[in-house]
Amino acid sequence: DGGITQSPKYLFRKEGQNVTLSCEQNLNHDAMYWYRQDPGQGLRLIYYSQIVNDFQKGDIAEGYSVSREKKESFPLTVTSAQKNPTAFYLCASSYGTLTGQGTEAFFGQGTRLTVV
Amino acid sequence: GENVEQHPSTLSVQEGDSAVIKCTYSDSASNYFPWYKQELGKRPQLIIDIRSNVGEKKDQRIAVTLNKTAKHFSLHITETQPEDSAVYFCAASIVGGGNKLTFGTGTQLKVEL
Numbered sequence: 001d002g003g004i005t006q007s008p009k010y011l012f013r014k015e016g017q018n019v020t021l022s023c024e025q026n027l028n029h030d031a032m033y034w035y036r037q038d039p040g041q042g043l044r045l046i047y048y049s050q051i052v053n054d055f056q057k058g059d060i061a062e063g064y065s066v067s068r069e070k071k072e073s074f075p076l077t078v079t080s081a082q083k084n085p086t087a088f089y090l091c092a093s094s095y096g097t098l099t100g101q102g103t104e105a106f107f108g109q110g111t112r113l114t115v116v
Numbered sequence: 117g118e119n120v121e122q123h124p125s126t127l128s129v130q131e132g133d134s135a136v137i138k139c140t141y142s143d144s145a146s147n148y149f150p151w152y153k154q155e156l157g158k159r160p161q162l163i164i165d166i167r168s169n170v171g172e173k174k175d176q177r178i179a180v181t182l183n184k185t186a187k188h189f190s191l192h193i194t195e196t197q198p199e200d201s202a203v204y205f206c207a208a209s210i211v212g213g214g215n216k217l218t219f220g221t222g223t224q225l226k227v228e229l
Contacts, residue, residue, distance in 0.1 A: 041221060042122075042221040042222050043160070043205065043217075043219040045216055045217075045218070048216050058216065092217075104150065104162050104165065105162070105217055107159040107160050
């Protein structure tokens, strides 16, 4: 299972609180991604980063923030502005497209966030 | 942006039969099309992928076909087995364009004994 690790596996948040989901990879991948998975809706892109200190919004970035200070790490913060944060969150990484390699994306095991 | 549609949403087959899942995409610039399998509570894992310079790719019981003109691609699983039961996602991306995958909504495949 090595390569890309998410923590924690389960996370409970009270309404109005910010929480941060961890994602670490040791695959030497340049690109990292955060997806949200809801039943019947597939995987929707929240944010992605092609290189350290740079990231772009995906399709559903509102209420989320990220940072990419290190190549290995891409934490996601779910803020209180996210109105419906209960979901399964998946982090992924791949070789970046800056070199044109753009290949397989490897996923972490996911974090299930529940608002209580 | 890219939009990927996937059908059917659920598929039940008898063990040993074939299963076909179809996807269409909207952005003609997309050139990489992976398929992921996700078992309950687990991470998606790549099972096969195809690039736009080929029309078909096969790996044992799994094959993918691509029709660039029609902008659709399909996953074919032959001789299905109970362990094939899972959710399957198709995706599309542009290599050199961020490599961000746009996913279909998934197909729940159930292989019945």
